Amino acid sequence: MEENETVISLENVTVRLAGRTVLDNVGFEVKRGEFVAVLGPNGAGKTMLMKLLLGLLKQAEGSVTVLGKPPRRGNREIGYAPQHRVLETDLALRARDVVGLGLDGNRWGIWLSGRKREELIDNVLKEMDVYRLGNAPAGQLSGGEQQRVLIAQALIADPEILLLDEPLSNLDITHAQEVILLLTKRLCPSKQKGAHICHERKVTIMLVTHDINPLLPIVDKVLYMSDGRGVMGTPEEIITSETLSKLYRTKVEVVRSGGRVFVAGAET
Numbered sequence: 066m067e068e069n070e071t072v073i074s075l076e077n078v079t080v081r082l083a084g085r086t087v088l089d090n091v092g093f094e095v096k097r098g099e100f101v102a103v104l105g106p107n108g109a110g111k112t113m114l115m116k117l118l119l120g121l122l123k124q125a126e127g128s129v130t131v132l133g134k135p136p137r138r139g140n141r142e143i144g145y146a147p148q149h150r151v152l153e154t155d156l157a158l159r160a161r162d163v164v165g166l167g168l169d170g171n172r173w174g175i176w177l178s179g180r181k182r183e184e185l186i187d188n189v190l191k192e193m194d195v196y197r198l199g200n201a202p203a204g205q206l207s208g209g210e211q212q213r214v215l216i217a218q219a220l221i222a223d224p225e226i227l228l229l230d231e232p233l234s235n236l237d238i239t240h241a242q243e244v245i246l247l248l249t250k251r252l253c254p255s256k257q258k259g260a261h262i263c264h265e266r267k268v269t270i271m272l273v274t275h276d277i278n279p280l281l282p283i284v285d286k287v288l289y290m291s292d293g294r295g296v297m298g299t300p301e302e303i304i305t306s307e308t309l310s311k312l313y314r315t316k317v318e319v320v321r322s323g324g325r326v327f328v329a330g331a332e333t
């Protein structure tokens with residue numbers, strides 16, 4: 066593994082859908098082991114960016130590489146938890162089967178014994194605090210429970226990159242904190258606090274959120290988006306009145322208080 070290896074790279078990327086520019090000349094690099102929070106108001110292009118990295122959309126201009134190659138669908142090196150409830154209410158599949166889908170097609174898929182597979186599913190269900198719901202029909206779980214099942218599915222194959230689209234938005238405070246702690250552990254198994262000075266990081270995470278505050282202790286960078294445009298840097302560089310006013314093209318006020326950061330004058 067190369068140190069400081071770039072795992073995601075976008076150069077002057079523009080994506081158009083139905084004649085609309087949904088990503089507008091976006092460029093950034095993510096290094097292996099970085100934890101990037103993706104922020105920005107509704108319609109900014111956060112989900113479209115994830116879809117681009119998953120190979121579900123194609124850019125009209127610019128270049129995109131993920132783990133050194135153009136994005137491709139079904140890449141098992143990427144774990145993805147989509148934003149919205151995607152499970153149909155009449156989905157009879159058990160929660161544990163939904164989680165297991167995260168293993169199918171994986172490099173282990175071929176030789177993973179039934180027992181080993183069930184064990185992996187049990188472990189990740191426990192990690193996400195949905196073990197007791199493993200046999201329940203997935204479609205009948207609550208929004209937050211489904212969210213945790215889908216995060217479990219994204220984590221189970223131990224992917225190189227995790228793309229998590231608003232994984233915390235349906236969760237109560239306790240479960241949100243648990244998920245953050247879990248991600249911190251994945252980032253740096255031996256060190257759960259101050260994970261950004263960890264040298265053993267493997268997994269790279271891009272996580273969409275509307276609230277950066279709970280993530281400030283562990284986030285390396287933020288990608289702030291507005292109207293298809295984006296700027297990336299450390300939270301200190303990006304979450305400033307000057308940078309955000311420029312991005313939003315309107316006056317934005319950033320207030321810091323008690324270790325927290327508040328953005329006023331613009332929707333986040």
Ligand SMILES: Nc1ncnc2c1ncn2[C@@H]1O[C@H](COP(=O)(O)OP(=O)(O)OP(=O)(O)O)[C@@H](O)[C@H]1O
Binds near residue numbers: 083109
């Ligand atoms: N198929 C499509 N055709 C045209 N425009 C689309 C299509 N899909 C999405 N868009 C537009 O792309 C823009 C970016 O959408 P996206 O879903 O990435 O926003 P987002 O930043 O994830 O917002 P949210 O916080 O609401 O999830 C929106 O204006 C949306 O209307």
Ligand SMILES: [Mg+2]
Binds near residue numbers: 111112113148230
């Ligand atoms: Mg979205």
